[in-house]
Amino acid sequence: MTLVVAAARAEKEAFVQSESIIEVLRFDDGGLLQTETTLGLSSYQQKSISLYRGNCRPIRFEPPMLDFHEQPVGMPKMEKVYLHNPSSEETITLVSISATTSHFHASFFQNRKILPGGNTSFDVVFLARVVGNVENTLFINTSNHGVFTYQVFGVGVPNPYRLRPFLGARVPVNSSFSPIINIHNPHSEPLQVVEMYSSGGDLHLELPTGQQGGTRKLWEIPPYETKGVMRASFSSREADNHTAFIRIKTNASDSTEFIILPVEVEVTTAPGIYSSTEMLDFGTLRTQDLPKVLNLHLLNSGTKDVPITHRRQKSHLSFLGK
Template sequence: MAQAERTPSFLHLPVKGKTSCFGYLRVLFFALFHIAQANKQAFIQSDTILEVLHFGEGGLLQIEPDLHLASYNQKSSPLQRGNSRPIRFEPPMLDFHEQPVGMPKMEKVYLHNPSAEEISLISISATTAHFHASFFQNRIIPPGGNTSFDVVFLARVVGNVENTLFINTSHHGVFTYQVFGVGIPNPYRLRPFIGARVPVNSSFSPLINIHNPHSEPLQVVEMYSSGGDLHLELPTGQQGGTHHLWEIPPFETKGVMRASFSSRDADNHTAFIRIKTNASNQDEFIILPVEVEVTSAPGIYSSIEMLDFGTLRSQDRPKQLNLHLLNSGAKDVQIMSVRATPSNDAITIDFKAVTLKAGEHRYTKVASISFDASKVQKASQSSGKITVKAKEKSYSKLEIPYLAEVLDGYLGFDHTVTLFHIRDSVLEPVVKPIHLTNTFHFAIRIHDVSLPDEAKTMFLVQNFSETVLIPPQESRYIFSLHFQPVRPSNHIDSNILLVTNASKFHLPVRAYTGFLEASWPPNQPAASRLASWDTD
C-alpha cells in the first residue's frame, strides 16, 4: 500500500436548502460528479416527499417545489403489467451483491424501447435511502431507441436491502425496476450518524474514529463535509496540523476528526461526510450520512445518537461509556431511572438520581454504562437500548441505542513457555519457541511483536521478520523468546505486545529468582521490622 505524500484536505461544500432528501442527494452527486455532468435532472423520494433536481452546464441549479406522493400517484397513469410493457431493461434487475456500509457503488441501467411509438420519461424515484438514481440520459426514447440512468447503492446498515424504482412516463404509466444489495461491515469500522435528536440552539458533535485494517500505516488524504450546519473540526480543537494527525498505525483505531453540527432551525437536517484514504482506489471513497432532527419541543436529550462500544474481544475488560443529557424545558427535571431494554447481563449501569437544571446549554453526565463482552452468550446481547425516564410525566422516555461487535475467541499459548527462573549458578541463555493457537472464527494476522524497555534487559524477540497468519482453530510458530539473565538479577513481570488484525494482545512474560523479598510499611520502626521477620 503506497504512502500518500500530499497534505490532507478538509473542505466544506456549500448546500442550499434544508430538506433531507435534497441535501442527501446533492452531496451524492458531488461525490459522483460525473453523474451530474452527464445528466440534466434527478428525481428522488424520501418518506412522503418527492423532489426534482435540475442540472445545467454549471452543475446543480435549482429544486422544484415539493410534490407529495398523493398528488404524484394521482398524476400517474395506471401501472403497466405483464408482457404488455413497451420497454425493456438491461439488466432485467440490478443486484449490487455485497457492498460495505458507507462505500457507494454505481451501476448503469439501459432502457430499450421495442415499440413503434416514442416513450416520454417524466421521473424516477426510490422509496429507500439505500438506493439513489440519476435522471435519464435522454427523456425521449424513440421507437427502437434506448436511454440509460445510473443507480447508486449506499448501504446504511448491515443486511439485505431491496427496493423498487418507479419510472413515470407521460402516456405509458409507471414502470417498475427491482434493485437489490447486501450491506456488509465497513472495513474501517465506520458507520452513518443517523437518528440524532437535539433541541434548537444545541449541537451534535460525534467523533469520527477510523480503523486501519491494513498491515501498513493508513493516511487520510481527503475529508469533505456537505457544509451548511455541518462542519469538520480537529479532535484537539486546533485549526490545522501535520499529516501525522491523520495517520493511523496498522490494525489500530484512531479519532481523526469531529463532525460538528450546530442546530439553528427546527427541521430534519441531512448532510454528508466524504472520506478518502491512501488505501482507496481512484474511484473508491466513503460517504457517511449525518441525519439530525432538530426540534423545539421541551424534553431531555442525549449528546450522542448511539452508545457505540466498538469492537471488543470476549476476553477484554469491560468498556465504559458515559451518558450525558440536557434538559431543554423551562423547569428542572429529575431523572428517575436509567435501564437497559431489554435486560442484559452484559450491561452494567452506574446511576444515581440526578436533577437536570432548566436552561442549561451544557450536557450533564447522568450515568456510566459498561459493556462486558465476556458475558455475551448470544448475538442479541450485542445491541439494545438504554431507556431514561424522568419524573416529569409530560416528558416522554428517552431511548438511546447501544451497539457492540464481540469477537468470540482468544489466542491460546503455553503459559510456562514465558516463565523463566533466574538461577545463581546458571547464567547461560535460554531460547524458547512461542506457538499461538487461534480460537477465533476468522484468521488472525500477527503484524508485529515487541517488548517493553524493562523486559529488554533480559529478553529478545528472535525469528520474527514478517507477518504470520494463523487460520481459525489452528496453531502456528510465531517467534522465539531469547532469555539471557544478568547480574544483579531483578524480578521481571511484563508483557510482550502483539499487534494483530484483532487489535492488540499482551503475552505475560516473567523472570523470577525464587527468593522471598521482605517489605514493610515506610513508617514502621526498624525494631518492629526485625521482630516481625524473626519468626519460628
C-alpha cells in the first residue's frame, strides 16, 4: 500500500488572537462581513464592564462556565455552549465572538438572533499548546445589549505520543524550517499512522527520507519506541507571522479523535543568526542509555562573518562539547 501525503485547507475560525489584540469577526445572515484589529484587550474589557454597570444580565449561559479539565497537548476537545434569552419581549442579536488566547477556539453561532424565550449555541474547542493551567474570557458582542463575557478553563497535560506544537521558530526570508515529526508508541501493540494532513499554504509534509511515497511500514511504530514518521517543511517566502496546522490520525484513535499540532513561524528580513530548529528535543533517555547527540545548525543571513566566541545553556543539565 502506498502512502499519500495530502493537504487540506484550514477551516475558518470564529476569531483570531494575538497577545495584545483581539480580531473580532463580524458576520450577518450571509456569513463573514469584516475583521476589526484596532481594538486592544484593555479597551475591550473596559467597554464590557461599562455596559453592565448597574444593569441585569439579559442572557443565560449553559453551562455557566466551561471547564475542560485535563486534556493532552495537541489533542482537541470540543464542548457545546447554549445561550438562553430569558426576556419575553426583546430579541438579542449576536454580532461577534472573540478571545485573547490561542488555546481556545469558537465556532459561529448556530443562530445569530435569539428570539424571546429562545436559545442558540456555539462550540468551543480546547487545544492545549503547553502543559499547565489555561483560562480565558470569551467576549460576545451584541447589537443592542452590550458585551457578554464567558469564562473557559482547561489544563494541558503531556501528550501520550510525546508530540508537541512547533512554536517560536524564527527564520529569514527565502529559507526553510523543516522539523521532523517524531511519534512515540506508548502501547504494547504496533502503532500505525493512518493519515496526516497539513493546512496547506507554505507548509508541506514529506517523508523524512525525501521520497515521494512508500509502504505503510514507514508509518508503523513498534511498541514503546519513538520514530520519525514525517518532516514538516515550511518555506518562508515573505516576512510575516505564519500559522498552520498538522492533523494526525492513528489506528489507536476512534472515529472522532485526532491530533492537531499548531506550527507558528516568524519570517523576518532582519539579518542575524538563525537556527534550523526552534528546539533540541532529546526525547526520553533511561539511565542505562548511551548519551544522545544532536546537531544544531546555524545560518548567518547577514553579509558579514559572525564569530562565535562562547556558548551558554540555562538549564541545570550538563552541556558537553568541543
